Amino acid sequence: MCVVLAAGWTWHLFFSDPTPNPGSVTPWMVVGVQEVFQTQCSLPHGHVAAVLGTLRSLMLDRMLGTRPSRQKTLCVAVIVARIISPSSKLATARGMGPETLSTSLGATLGLESVDVDELYGAMDWLVRRQDKIEGCLFVGRIVGALRCHQCVL
Numbered sequence: 001m002c003v004v005l006a007a008g009w010t011w012h013l014f015f016s017d018p019t020p021n022p023g024s025v026t027p028w029m030v031v032g033v034q035e036v037f038q039t040q041c042s043l044p045h046g047h048v049a050a051v052l053g054t055l056r057s058l059m060l061d062r063m064l065g066t067r068p069s070r071q072k073t074l075c076v077a078v079i080v081a082r083i084i085s086p087s088s089k090l091a092t093a094r095g096m097g098p099e100t101l102s103t104s105l106g107a108t109l110g111l112e113s114v115d116v117d118e119l120y121g122a123m124d125w126l127v128r129r130q131d132k133i134e135g136c137l138f139v140g141r142i143v144g145a146l147r148c149h150q151c152v153l
Helices: 048-056 060-064 070-084 088-097 107-109 116-128 130-152
Strands: 002-007 010-016 030-031
Touching: 048 060, 048 070, 048 107, 060 070, 060 130, 070 088, 070 107, 070 116, 088 116, 116 130
Parallel strands: none
Antiparallel strands: 002 010, 010 030
8 A cells, every 4th residue: 555645845655564563653664755756857837837827817718719729728828938938939839849848838738749830820810819809808997997986986
């Protein structure tokens, strides 16, 4: 039997000893994670989670479209990547490629590989929806202002 215990950033594995010593206090043996597992890849994720969570709490992803699509996901990826580390579309595509991953953004959004032409295509897709997105932002701003005005009254 194996139990994983996480305390903050420290992880311990507890293995049940099949033949415990009679003098031992507990039949559990503590083994460090590094002794059992081997790290294959470690990518920064905290800033990705923070920016993506903020984008979703502002419902910006819903303003881009209500149906899931690759173009919508690529636009979200470009927005998050631009906030995290402003760079060209080529650098953004390379940063999400499987051999040159720089963050967990691609994996978090389910983008296995991204081509720079796809990013430009997604930006064209976004331009066609610009008026609708601006309308959503405007309505949200007006409704928010009315709520604040009603609270003051």
